[in-house]
């Protein structure tokens with residue numbers, strides 16, 4: 001039995017075409033007091049906010065630095081400007097249980113997930129929950145059940161593979177429909193891979209809903225992996241979040257103002 005490990009890879013991150021934006025400002029005869037060391041994501045959000053009021057340059061720009069400007073946008077609820085920056089993550093070593101919860105997040109998220117209809121899961125890996133991993137007795141029960149499920153899955157699929165009377169196109173069709181049926185045996189712990197694209201506003205909402213959730217180590221771990229990536233690329237957009245270490249060594253990501261849900 002393969003036990004998989006969680007991995008969140010960042011496939012794409014926000015970019016900002018500064019020279020093109022400076023061309024625009026030159027055409028408009030405007031100046032912009034930029035904040036030194038702001039990231040592309042932070043600058044894109046700032047200009048999205050400023051374009052609403054054309055608040056560029058002397059007399060039009062307050063002395064706020066980029067992070068203060070963004071903090072003010074968020075506090076005012078002017079959060080649509082956060083939708084211009086997007087990340088794509090490749091998550092692997094995550095369970096179907098987790099992705100079932102993840103895909104409930106409908107707004108500002110896009111998903112492409114490994115299909116159990118088209119992909120034979122005979123050699124699937126499984127995600128062993130930390131809560132069970134730390135208890136040898138529970139671990140034994142868990143592994144026995146996974147083993148049984150996989151054995152049944154393989155038995156159903158194996159019968160069709162072995163049936164020489166079915167061949168050609170019909171065999172392909174039967175295999176596909178049997179994969180669809182056999183996946184009903186597979187546990188929630190079955191490992192899956194999913195590409196997730198999300199904008200900063202949606203990620204903030206996700207972290208508030210899920211980052212500090214008690215009793216769901218996998219959800220919190222993935223929230224933390226996401227937070228590490230986005231807070232590095234765009235610190236100002238996530239400045240009101242913090243990481244709290246728990247007594248069991250795990251972490252949760254919560255909003256600094258204590259608005260986390262659990």
Ligand SMILES: Cc1cc2nc3c(=O)[nH]c(=O)nc-3n(C[C@H](O)[C@H](O)[C@H](O)COP(=O)(O)OP(=O)(O)OC[C@H]3O[C@@H](n4cnc5c(N)ncnc54)[C@H](O)[C@@H]3O)c2cc1C
Pocket residue numbers: 104105106107108205209210213261262
């Ligand atoms: C602690 C916890 C327990 C949960 N338990 C269950 C459970 O037992 N059963 C279950 O089915 N789900 C459960 N959920 C899932 C939850 O109900 C949401 O489906 C999920 O968290 C996605 O959140 P969302 O709808 O806010 O996100 P998104 O779908 O990304 O939506 C973002 C925001 O857009 C707005 N929005 C989106 N769609 C609409 C709409 N149709 N109408 C109006 N406004 C909209 C809302 O403001 C929403 O918060 C649970 C979630 C948590 C955090």
